[in-house]
Amino acid sequence: MAGDFVLPQRPGAAAVAAAEGVDGDRLWARLMEMAAHGATEAGGVNRQALSDADIAARALLRSWGAELGLEASVDTIGNLFLRLPGKDDGAAPVLSGSHLDSQPTGGKFDGAYGVLAALEAVEAMQGAGIEPARPIEIVAWTNEEGSRFSPGMMGSTVFTGARELDTVLAARDGEGTTVGAALARVLDAEGDVPKRQLGGRPAAFVEAHIEQGPVLEAAGKSVGVVTGIEGKRVFRVTVIGKMGHAGTVPQGERQDAVIAAAAMVTAIGDAVAADGRGAKFTVGMFNVHPNAPSVIPAKVHFSVDMRHADAVKLSALGDGIVRLCGENGMGCEVDVNELSHDAPLDFCQPMRSLIGAGSGALAIPSMDVFSGAGHDARHLHYLCPTGMIFVPSRGGISHSEDEWTEPGHLADGARVLTAVLATLATA
Ligand SMILES: [Zn+2]
Incomplete structure (x- = not known):
């Protein structure tokens, strides 16, 4: 974590008043309207990154931003920003958002909630007459899910410098289309949106998101103060x-x-x-060649997804994969390729305290939770003070068309987000 911005420890009265102006019905209506783009028959969403549905979703977001007088801009990896100017408009912005892309059988809330909760927070602030000292920017990060183009979190990693733009643009989907070609279509459709430079150093980043796990529901809490994100290592193993x-x-x-x-x-x-x-530990992909019942398999290509909250244990288990694959080769040629190694992280205590204090000031029941899923906030964490606000997922279900969060919980999360953003932007 880096950054010169000293975070306030509790929300002021004006921030709490703005948060009380959050309109849960308006937020819900926008979520449902957004979910129409890529809607599936089973009630979910198939809105993969840089698809036509994604283009339509981005246009809808910009139209809502325009109604609020926000200035849209897009960077070279397609991250879409909506800006509310600050009194000192040259000051580092407070950034908040998530992603609009989904898994092929995704739900209505994963990602879209964080973007639309940030929009609701800005509208609530405007309604309360808050004039931020520094700009507030709503962001929709490009390709968080990584389902059409792998790896995921392309927008946030290129923004923060964790990945090179050119490498990401060269990635291909299953049909051979590059990110560069698909992104060019999106930018074409958004030809009237001003371009902005890649990167920058926000004053802070706050991401609201559904929990995607069962902890908040089981505890009967509306809001989770996210303490950190689990570490993850991803491998591809080829056996010849x-x-x-x-x-x-x-x-x-x-x-x-x-x-x-x-x-x-x-x-x-x-x-x-x-x-x-x-x-x-998950082996979610296992491809056999030639995959014929009466032929001895000549090649297997499989994935390993290893996660742990403890950095030392994650290192040891991941390092053991190379050894264990080598020891079990049975005369085959074995190649183990590590695609990524993301260490576990703890969000900074001042941000966690501010989110907790915001929940308290609004009398919204909250608790600390740890994230087993990765998020764009992982990458922002290394750039600026960063925090996450979770709301409950029914049955802990996500990456599924059955994903569901109660409207009241969505509104409570947006209230806490509003209190936090208003506090950060007026500090
Ligand atoms: Zn997500």
Whole structure:
């Protein structure tokens, strides 16, 4: 965490008054209108990054921003900003938002809530007559989900400098379209939106988001003060064996890539089990070549997603993957490629205190929660004081068309966000 901005420890009376002006019905109506873009038959959303539905969603957001007199701008990775000027308009802005893209079978709230809660916060501030000392910018980060173009969090990582723009623009979707080509279509459709320079140093960043887990619901709290984000390492493992006839090659003379890969997955699973409850390990992708029932598999390509809240344990478990895959090769060629290593992080205490104090001042029941899911806030954390506000997810369900959050909880989260943003922007 870096930054020169000293955070206030509690919201002022004017910030609390502005927060009480949050209109939960207006927020809900906007969420439902936004969910129409990419709506699925099962009640969810398929609004993958840089798609036509994403373009339409961004246009809708800009139209709402224009109604409030906010200035839209877009940077070279497609992050979309709506700016409320400050009295000192050259001061570092307070930034708040999330993402508008979704998983192919996503819900109405993941990402969109954080963007529209920030919009609601700005409208509530305007309604309360608050004139911010510094600008407030609402942001919709490009491709948080990483479902169409991998990896995710492209907008926030390029903004913060964690990834190179050119590398990200070269990434391709399953049909071979590059991010650069898809983004050019978006920027074309937004030809009238002023361009802005990439990056910058915000005074602070606050992201509201659904919890995507069951903790708040179980505890009966409306708001979670997010203490930090779990660490994550992502690997791709390629196992190359030898193709052969399932009936003629003797069992002892085979280099079967599936048998070897299965042994690797079992060995990694055993190591995770031995570690105890903290580690989480997923092999969500497992591709077999040639994937024919009577052919000895020549190649397996699989993913490993390893997560832990403890940096040392995450390092040890992740480092063990290379060794365990090598030990279980069974004569196959093995290649382990690490795609990313994000250490666990703790959001700065002053931001957590301010969010907690905001909840308290509004008499909204809150508790500390830890995030098992990654968010754009992860990357902003290394740039400026950053915090997150969670609202409950029914049944802990997300990345699903069944995703649901009660309107009252959404409004409570937006109230706390308003109190925090108003405090930061007038400090
Ligand atoms: Zn999200």
